[in-house]
Amino acid sequence: MTGKCRIWRSMFMRWLCRIGRAKQRLIEERCAELILSDEQLREVCQRLLVEINRGLNKDTNKEATVKCFPTYVRELPNGEECGKFLALDLGGTNFRVLLIDLGPHVFHMESKIFAVPQSVMLGPGTGLFDHIAECLATFMHENQVDVSPLPLGFTFSFPCSQEGLTKARLATWTKGFKCSGVEGEDVVKLLQEAIARRGDIKIDVMAVLNDTTGTLMACAWKNPACRIGLILGTGINACYVERLENVQLWDGDHDDPKQVVINTELGAFGDNGTLEFIRTEYDRTIDQHSLNPGRQLFEKMISGMYMGEVTRLVLAQLTREGLLFDGMGPETLFEPGQFFTKYVSEIESDKKGEYTCCRQVLEELGYDDASDEDCANVRFICEAVSRRAAHIAAAAVACLLNKMGQKHVTVAVDGSLYRFHPHFHDLMVEKIRQLINPGLTFDLMLSEDGSGRGAALVAAVAVRIGGLAAR
Ligand code: ADP
Numbered sequence: 001m002t003g004k005c006r007i008w009r010s011m012f013m014r015w016l017c018r019i020g021r022a023k024q025r026l027i028e029e030r031c032a033e034l035i036l037s038d039e040q041l042r043e044v045c046q047r048l049l050v051e052i053n054r055g056l057n058k059d060t061n062k063e064a065t066v067k068c069f070p071t072y073v074r075e076l077p078n079g080e081e082c083g084k085f086l087a088l089d090l091g092g093t094n095f096r097v098l099l100i101d102l103g104p105h106v107f108h109m110e111s112k113i114f115a116v117p118q119s120v121m122l123g124p125g126t127g128l129f130d131h132i133a134e135c136l137a138t139f140m141h142e143n144q145v146d147v148s149p150l151p152l153g154f155t156f157s158f159p160c161s162q163e164g165l166t167k168a169r170l171a172t173w174t175k176g177f178k179c180s181g182v183e184g185e186d187v188v189k190l191l192q193e194a195i196a197r198r199g200d201i202k203i204d205v206m207a208v209l210n211d212t213t214g215t216l217m218a219c220a221w222k223n224p225a226c227r228i229g230l231i232l233g234t235g236i237n238a239c240y241v242e243r244l245e246n247v248q249l250w251d252g253d254h255d256d257p258k259q260v261v262i263n264t265e266l267g268a269f270g271d272n273g274t275l276e277f278i279r280t281e282y283d284r285t286i287d288q289h290s291l292n293p294g295r296q297l298f299e300k301m302i303s304g305m306y307m308g309e310v311t312r313l314v315l316a317q318l319t320r321e322g323l324l325f326d327g328m329g330p331e332t333l334f335e336p337g338q339f340f341t342k343y344v345s346e347i348e349s350d351k352k353g354e355y356t357c358c359r360q361v362l363e364e365l366g367y368d369d370a371s372d373e374d375c376a377n378v379r380f381i382c383e384a385v386s387r388r389a390a391h392i393a394a395a396a397v398a399c400l401l402n403k404m405g406q407k408h409v410t411v412a413v414d415g416s417l418y419r420f421h422p423h424f425h426d427l428m429v430e431k432i433r434q435l436i437n438p439g440l441t442f443d444l445m446l447s448e449d450g451s452g453r454g455a456a457l458v459a460a461v462a463v464r465i466g467g468l469a470a471r
């Protein structure tokens with residue numbers, strides 16, 4: 001290269017760098033609304049506390065967005081539960097049937113995943129419950145447990161108003177389900193009717209619960225400090241152990257223990273406008289195109305069903321503005337639902353400065369020639385979206401910890417978003433520490449398969465403390 005060429009080349013490179021840095025700065029500016037200050041997160045905590053108290057209060061519960069349903073689960077496991085139990089787990093990506101053999105501090109589990117076709121998820125309720133009963137019957141025949149009736153725990157992870165341990169009326173469908181004729185109905189009754197229609201199996205439904213309660217129970221079985229269950233999967237939700245004196249809604253007896261697990265259904269936080277101060281145009285677009293517009297607004301900013309889509313909307317918008325991929329980008333980026341939440345985890349698992357996974361994801365999307373600069377910017381955007389999700393989830397946990405005021409609480413967490421995102425746990429721990437009241441301590445514990453094991457444990461505790469009378 002001649003001297004003149006070298007000078008031209010170096011000027012050109014400097015110019016490119018300057019454009020790159022300018023673009024980066026503009027991307028940072030465009031993403032600023034996704035970065036929440038501690039002050040904003042404290043405000044989220046405070047507003048959530050107001051909504052939880054409105055949910056717990058008899059006079060305000062009707063209009064409350066965070067419904068705080070008492071679950072009728074009041075005793076936690078003590079490790080001595082034993083016997084064989086069936087469990088059903090419906091309410092997310094997979095539907096499962098489980099057979100759980102509990103002994104003192106040991107358990108054995110057989111399970112099978114069954115698909116729930118989209119047509120069933122959106123069809124009539126009888127079709128859904130017939131499908132569930134058919135899968136249960138198949139499983140029971142295969143595992144030869146169809147002779148005498150076994151106790152069953154039914155994990156049904158949608159907002160339900162409970163009227164007893166085995167009576168739960170669906171308040172509203174969420175997370176992609178919309179079967180007709182189920183809202184307002186008792187889902188245990190619908191299950192029992194479907195089983196009766198078949199006539200080939202017998203079960204004894206001991207409890208209906210949601211996955212948060214299952215997660216709490218599964219963790220409490222091993223760890224008595226566990227007092228909160230948190231789901232970060234398809235949806236987000238949390239439950240916690242509340243003193244009966246704080247639950248005006250409670251219509252059961254006031255015997256010991258004077259506590260009950262509250263299913264907050266905090267995914268609906270923000271449905272009355274309280275989160276508008278942090279929601280963005282991306283959150284509004286997601287909501288407008290969802291099956292349940294105006295509902296579950298907190299969930300739509302965080303959970304696995306939506307986080308990939310929030311990321312895609314930011315990537316697509318900044319590409320349109322010419323700040324990414326030289327304004328072109330992969331076509332799939334402009335198609336709803338094509339950027340999965342797991343891509344965010346993959347992109348963020350690259351070591352800083354390396355882009356192997358990022359390139360793989362972009363290739364999967366049909367884009368082969370991403371520059372390092374593009375990859376760095378894509379990662380920056382993924383981090384902004386996932387950090388926001390982790391921080392507002394942390395604000396919710398901090399709100400519960402502050403409300404409970406117990407010196408040390410273990411939080412049981414389940415869900416693929418928490419489990420597989422490489423930084424979610426650390427981001428949450430760091431932020432919760434900053435948001436909780438002085439003197440409180442906590443830990444986040446992965447509670448594996450709460451929705452299966454927990455269902456068996458709730459059923460087992462019901463059997464232990466009084467069998468059928470507990471229902
Ligand atoms: P569910 O909540 O339905 O019981 P999961 O806990 O498996 O099921 O959560 C499913 C959600 O997790 C999906 O919405 C999916 O997008 C998300 N997900 C799956 N894999 C990953 C991953 N590697 N990183 C982040 N999110 C993931």
Ligand code: MG
Pocket residue numbers: 092211233415451
């Ligand atoms: Mg689950």
